[in-house]
Amino acid sequence: MKIIKMITLVFLLCCLHVNAETLLVEKQTFTTKNFKTFGGKNIAEVKVGFESYGTLNAKKDNAILITHFFSGNSHAAGKYAESDALPGYWDAIIGPGKTIDTNKYFVISVDSLANANVNDGHTITTGPSSINPATNKPYGLDFPVVTIRDFVNVQKLVLESLGIKRLHAVMGASMGSFQALEWAVTYPGWVGKLVHVIGAGQMDAWSVSALEHWALPIRLDKNWNNGDYYGKAAPIDGLTATMLNITQDAMHPNMFALSFPNFKVLDKGALNDIRTQPEVVQTLLSRAKLRAKTQDANHVLYLVRASQLFVAGHQDDYLASLSKISAPSLIIPASKDLLLRPEMGRALNSALKAQGKQTDLVELTGDWGHLEGVFAISAQKERIQEFLEAE
Amino acid sequence: MKIIKMITLVFLLCCLHVNAETLLVEKQTFTTKNFKTFGGKNIAEVKVGFESYGTLNAKKDNAILITHFFSGNSHAAGKYAESDALPGYWDAIIGPGKTIDTNKYFVISVDSLANANVNDGHTITTGPSSINPATNKPYGLDFPVVTIRDFVNVQKLVLESLGIKRLHAVMGASMGSFQALEWAVTYPGWVGKLVHVIGAGQMDAWSVSALEHWALPIRLDKNWNNGDYYGKAAPIDGLTATMLNITQDAMHPNMFALSFPNFKVLDKGALNDIRTQPEVVQTLLSRAKLRAKTQDANHVLYLVRASQLFVAGHQDDYLASLSKISAPSLIIPASKDLLLRPEMGRALNSALKAQGKQTDLVELTGDWGHLEGVFAISAQKERIQEFLEAE
Numbered sequence: 213m214k215i216i217k218m219i220t221l222v223f224l225l226c227c228l229h230v231n232a233e234t235l236l237v238e239k240q241t242f243t244t245k246n247f248k249t250f251g252g253k254n255i256a257e258v259k260v261g262f263e264s265y266g267t268l269n270a271k272k273d274n275a276i277l278i279t280h281f282f283s284g285n286s287h288a289a290g291k292y293a294e295s296d297a298l299p300g301y302w303d304a305i306i307g308p309g310k311t312i313d314t315n316k317y318f319v320i321s322v323d324s325l326a327n328a329n330v331n332d333g334h335t336i337t338t339g340p341s342s343i344n345p346a347t348n349k350p351y352g353l354d355f356p357v358v359t360i361r362d363f364v365n366v367q368k369l370v371l372e373s374l375g376i377k378r379l380h381a382v383m384g385a386s387m388g389s390f391q392a393l394e395w396a397v398t399y400p401g402w403v404g405k406l407v408h409v410i411g412a413g414q415m416d417a418w419s420v421s422a423l424e425h426w427a428l429p430i431r432l433d434k435n436w437n438n439g440d441y442y443g444k445a446a447p448i449d450g451l452t453a454t455m456l457n458i459t460q461d462a463m464h465p466n467m468f469a470l471s472f473p474n475f476k477v478l479d480k481g482a483l484n485d486i487r488t489q490p491e492v493v494q495t496l497l498s499r500a501k502l503r504a505k506t507q508d509a510n511h512v513l514y515l516v517r518a519s520q521l522f523v524a525g526h527q528d529d530y531l532a533s534l535s536k537i538s539a540p541s542l543i544i545p546a547s548k549d550l551l552l553r554p555e556m557g558r559a560l561n562s563a564l565k566a567q568g569k570q571t572d573l574v575e576l577t578g579d580w581g582h583l584e585g586v587f588a589i590s591a592q593k594e595r596i597q598e599f600l601e602a603e
Numbered sequence: 604m605k606i607i608k609m610i611t612l613v614f615l616l617c618c619l620h621v622n623a624e625t626l627l628v629e630k631q632t633f634t635t636k637n638f639k640t641f642g643g644k645n646i647a648e649v650k651v652g653f654e655s656y657g658t659l660n661a662k663k664d665n666a667i668l669i670t671h672f673f674s675g676n677s678h679a680a681g682k683y684a685e686s687d688a689l690p691g692y693w694d695a696i697i698g699p700g701k702t703i704d705t706n707k708y709f710v711i712s713v714d715s716l717a718n719a720n721v722n723d724g725h726t727i728t729t730g731p732s733s734i735n736p737a738t739n740k741p742y743g744l745d746f747p748v749v750t751i752r753d754f755v756n757v758q759k760l761v762l763e764s765l766g767i768k769r770l771h772a773v774m775g776a777s778m779g780s781f782q783a784l785e786w787a788v789t790y791p792g793w794v795g796k797l798v799h800v801i802g803a804g805q806m807d808a809w810s811v812s813a814l815e816h817w818a819l820p821i822r823l824d825k826n827w828n829n830g831d832y833y834g835k836a837a838p839i840d841g842l843t844a845t846m847l848n849i850t851q852d853a854m855h856p857n858m859f860a861l862s863f864p865n866f867k868v869l870d871k872g873a874l875n876d877i878r879t880q881p882e883v884v885q886t887l888l889s890r891a892k893l894r895a896k897t898q899d900a901n902h903v904l905y906l907v908r909a910s911q912l913f914v915a916g917h918q919d920d921y922l923a924s925l926s927k928i929s930a931p932s933l934i935i936p937a938s939k940d941l942l943l944r945p946e947m948g949r950a951l952n953s954a955l956k957a958q959g960k961q962t963d964l965v966e967l968t969g970d971w972g973h974l975e976g977v978f979a980i981s982a983q984k985e986r987i988q989e990f991l992e993a994e
Contacts, residue, residue, distance in 0.1 A: 251874045340877075353877050417863040417883050418856035424884045425816070425851060428844040432823040439877075453819040460816060465809035465944065472808040477914035483642045486731075486744050486830075486904060490911055492808050493815045513877060520881055523868035550941065553856065 235290030235307050235314065237263050237300070241336055242322070242370045250365075250526060253356030256345045261323040261336030262370055265289050265306055266314030275376050276312060276600070277367060278302065278321040279384030279391035281586060282515055283328060283458060283503075285335045286321035289314075292334065302385075304590045311593040312600065317380060322367045324387075325358045326514035332506035340439060340510035353439040358514060360390045360522045364398060367391070381539075381600055383407035385585040386552060387515070390522045393560075396537045397525045403539040407596060410546050410576070410585030412556035413563065414523035414530050422461065422551070427516045429453035430509045439510045448501065451509045455500035461551040464581030534563055540570035542599045544592055546584035547577045572599070626681030626698050626705065628654050628691070632727055633713070633761045641756075641917060644747030647736045652714040652727030653761055656680050656697055657705030666767050667703060667991070668758060669693065669712040670775030670782035672977060673906055674719060674849060674894075676726045677712035680705075683725065693776075695981045702984040703991065708771060713758045715778075716749045717905035723897035731830060731901035744830040749905060751781045751913045755789060758782070772930075772991055774798035776976040777943060778906070781913045784951075787928045788916045794930040798987060801937050801967070801976030803947035804954065805914035805921050813852065813942070818907045820844035821900045830901045839892065842900045846891035852942040855972030925954055931961035933990045935983055937975035938968045963990070 239261045247258040263286045268275060278288045289306035291299045305311035306319055326339030340355040371379070382403055384392040389411020396406045412419070433450025435441055469475070472492055481488040489497070525533025541564055545557030554575060564571040574595050576584040589596075630652045638649040654677045659666060669679045680697035682690045696702035697710055717730030731746040762770070773794055775783040780802020787797045803810070824841025826832055860866070863883055872879040880888070916924020932955055936948030945966060955962040965986050967975040980987075 355877070357874055357877050359874070415868050416856055416860055417866045418851075418854070418859035420866075420868070420881050420883050421847070421851055421859065421887055424880065425844075425848055428847070429819060429823055432820055432825075432841055432844060434823075434825040450823055453816075453823060456812070456819070457816055460809075460812055463809070465807055468809035468812065469807055475808045475811075476919055477806050477811070478912060478917060478919060482908060483748055483750070483912055486746070486748050486908055489815065490811050492811050496812055517873060517877055521869060521874055526869060528867055528869060 234294060235265055235299070235303075236294070237265060237287075237290035237292060239263055239286070239292075239334060239336060242373060244366075244369050247366070249356045250359045250361040251357050255338065255356060258325065258338045258366060259336060260325065260338065260366055260370070262286050262320060263288065263290075263300075264318060264320040266316070266318045268318040268374065268376070272374070272376050273378060273380065274316065275318045275320060275371065275379050277371070277379050277382045277395070278306070278319060279363070279367070279382060279388035279395075280321060280324065281384070281386035281388045282519065284388070284586075285327055285329050285332075286323045287334060288321045289319065301586055302589060305593050305596065311590075311597045312383075320371070322370050324363045324515070325366060326355070326511045326518070328507045328511045328515055330508045330511055337511070339508070339514055341442060341508045350442040352442070352510065355510075355514065357517055357521075359518050359526060360387070360394050361398065361526045363391050363518070364394045368399065368402075378402050379404055381405035381407060383409065384411070385409040385589070386411060386582065387519055390519070393524045394526070396539045396541070397533045398536075400536050400538040405600060406537070406539045406541040407544070407599065408541060408557065408560065409544045409589065410549055410552055410557070410582055411560075412522075412552045413534070413560035415520060419552070420520045423516050423520050426454050426457055427513050429457065430513060433509070436509060439513070441509070447509045448504050451504040451507060451512065452497060452501045454509075454512060455503045455507070456496050459496065459500065462582040464548040464550060464579055466548070466579035467581060467583070470579065531563065531567070534569075535567055537564065537569060540599075541572070542596065543571060543573045544585065545573070545575055546580070546582060547575045548579060548584070549582045551582040625685060626656055626690070626694075627685070628656060628678075628681035628683060630654055630677070630683075630725060630727060633764060635757075635760050638753075638757070640747045641750045641752040642748050646729065646747060649716065649729045649757060650727060651716065651729065651757055651761070653677050653711060654679065654681075654691075655709060655711040657707070657709045659709040659765065659767070663765070663767050664769060664771065665707065666709045666711060666762065666770050668762070668770050668773045668786070669697070669710060670754070670758070670773060670779035670786075671712060671715065672775070672777035672779045673910065675779070675977075676718055676720050676723075677714045678725060679712045680710065692977055693980060696984050696987065702988045711762070713761050715754045715906070716757060717746070717902045717909070719898045719902045719906055721899045721902055728902070730899070730905055732833060732899045741833040743833070743901060746901075746905065748908055748912075750909050750917060751778070751785050752789065752917045754782050754909070755785045759790065759793075769793050770795055772796035772798060774800070775802070776800040776980070777802060777973065778910055781910070784915045785917070787930045787932070788924045789927075791927050791929040796991060797928070797930045797932045798935070798990065799932060799948065799951065800935045800980065801940055801943055801948070801973055802951075803913075803943045804925070804951035806911060810943070811911045814907050814911050817845050817848055818904050820848065821904060824900070827900060830904070832900070838900045839895050842895040842898060842903065843888060843892045845900075845903055846894045846898070847887050850887065850891065853973040855939040855941060855970055857939070857970035858972060858974070861970065922954065922958070925960075926958055928955070928960060931990075932963070933987065934962060934964045935976065936964070936966055937971070937973060938966045939970060939975065940973045942973040
């Protein structure tokens with residue numbers, strides 16, 4: 213009996229311990245007026261959400277900015293409520309006592325402009341679905357093209373509103389790596405360290421075309437109507453095809469195989485009638501449709517465009533842009549990445565090295581492919597911690 | 604003057620020599636009634652085109668069958684007229700005195716069922732655009748699903764109509780590799796040798812989903828109308844997106860980079876307005892649209908399905924199917940293939956080796972990616988010739 217009581221006590225303490233460690237977070241809002249885009253246009257009002265973990269110190273020099281990926285938002289760590297099924301995407305490395313230790317650092321992340329997840333109830337963003345004050349109707353395609361530089365400039369305004377003048381580090385995965393690198397190039401005085409995960413230094417012709425395949429199904433949907441669908445049926449079928457395309461590009465075939473252990477090629481339904489899709493496709497499409505329901509199709513088009521236009525420094529002379537970086541860099545490609553191929557991260561590392569910059573490269577080698585940088589970042593947590601702590 | 608005359612003479616001889624070597628070919632037609640599909644359906648009349656190069660010998664034992672890739676047809680070599688801009692796709696290795704020497708071999712290729720190029724004036728096929736004798740209207744989606752096995756069975760009927768009972772070899776690239784392997788598994792007594800280029804032994808979950816992305820844009824096009832568009836506006840926008848998707852999957856980023864040497868990421872038009880696509884996308888789409896004009900959207904859907912259902916032997920026990928092969932195999936993946944990844948060809952080679960089969964593997968290492976097997980097959984021509992000539 214004594215032993216059982218002890219086990220029960222240990223179990224309860226463990227639970228309490230877990231509960232005590234759950235980082236509860238709250239979405240905050242930042243608003244600014246007359247935001248000038250990199251393309252020279254004006255947005256009358258920009259409103260974005262942000263989250264933070266840990267405490268800003270008195271000197272305000274312990275901030276780490278996390279810049280999010282294409283399909284993500286500022287929910288990098290913690291939960292909104294104990295009952296949330298899952299915490300933020302990098303919760304494995306952000307929190308009290310973790311790799312990015314919130315007992316030490318003030319970690320902050322900002323929802324991007326034109327964020328795709330505008331209908332998920334946890335994203336605050338300004339984009340084509342926002343009301344255009346000039347017409348009192350949603351902007352649609354009249355919303356200006358926004359760029360990775362614009363995302364960075366909004367983040368800078370958020371940080372400045374908190375009195376921050378310099379970042380201990382900026383770190384992001386995928387489209388987040390673009391923003392992190394853009395920070396280091398454009399505001400070198402701000403950036404102490406750069407962690408660039410599953411990313412690239414610039415887009416190439418193949419990547420621009422690959423990204424267009426995330427836009428084409430939306431444009432083909434009869435409900436898309438040149439972006440004018442607010443208050444009417446949304447282009448869900450097109451957006452669903454786009455969501456499936458993103459999964460396709462972001463997951464290595466090995467992970468597909470692990471996800472469908474009972475996969476059979478000779479699908480009886482698909483053999484019997486052209487109208488019946490293979491079971492694996494039906495499953496993927498139904499998952500994609502669920503995701504599509506919380507996203508906005510036009511917002512996806514704007515994120516595609518922002519990504520297509522990305523070259524570090526947003527000017528033609530890429531190497532001249534890289535030369536402005538003063539932060540040491542840690543570049544982390546995924547070896548099996550089929551979207552932002554590991555060659556791209558390696559090329560950035562080589563280019564920085566050739567300019568005598570302090571840079572280091574480690575790879576994520578798991579089977580996720582591109583998503584390795586989101587779901588399996590822990591594989592490099594020691595290296596990341598060492599990099600962030602180094603004097 | 605004497606020298607100039609001699610140069611002129613040499614030049615003329617060279618031209619004559621080239622002309623003499625131009626293989627002029629003619630499309631022929633084969634027709635059969637009541638074709639039973641692998642899925643158990645009946646096609647009242649099957650009509651397909653075929654081409655041959657070289658002469659069938661008296662013993663009828665010198666035939667090499669070439670099975671074509673997804674976007675191809677039976678035009679593997681030669682020209683229809685001296686004035687043709689380009690010869691058949693493997694003309695570099697098929698012809699008099701070439702790797703596959705038409706002075707020695709009778710080389711034959713057959714247009715697939717539901718061939719995509721039905722409107723190019725050089726393809727004869729039966730598919731959803733054909734007239735359904737039961738209704739006197741095009742089949743549309745009432746056309747039965749056809750499989751790689753069905754393509755093989757049609758080829759077998761064509762060969763039998765010529766009195767052929769055994770092939771010296773069967774060789775194909777990509778979807779053609781599926782047919783070549785299916786021949787070796789299903790009719791082992793027919794196949795002397797197997798050359799399997801940029802292919803796979805079976806589809807996996809990722810590939811089935813990847814192929815669906817060639818179908819989704821067509822299904823989204825408002826003109827597609829569940830496949831019922833004959834005599835009305837064709838779903839050209841959807842088909843164009845599909846054509847671009849095929850190019851995307853078939854070409855490695857290195858070849859995109861070589862194709863767009865003046866590519867600039869920061870595209871001014873695309874930065875200025877979301878409605879303007881990046882120049883590289885505009886160029887690719889206009890090329891894709893040209894291709895779409897000679898193709899039929901429903902036919903593409905049927906080729907997607909045939910490919911999705913491919914597992915050697917068309918039964919669940921893949922290894923049992925491979926065990927039926929008696930032909931020695933030469934497996935030729937492309938190292939930079941992003942579509943049918945080199946791992947797939949390597950896995951087939953390993954599986955055959957594990958069963959004690961005679962098999963060998965060489966890789967194409969160039970920058971084309973998947974298309975290496977179509978445009979740069981010459982890189983392995985010595986190995987192919989040696990394999991075909993070996994006793």
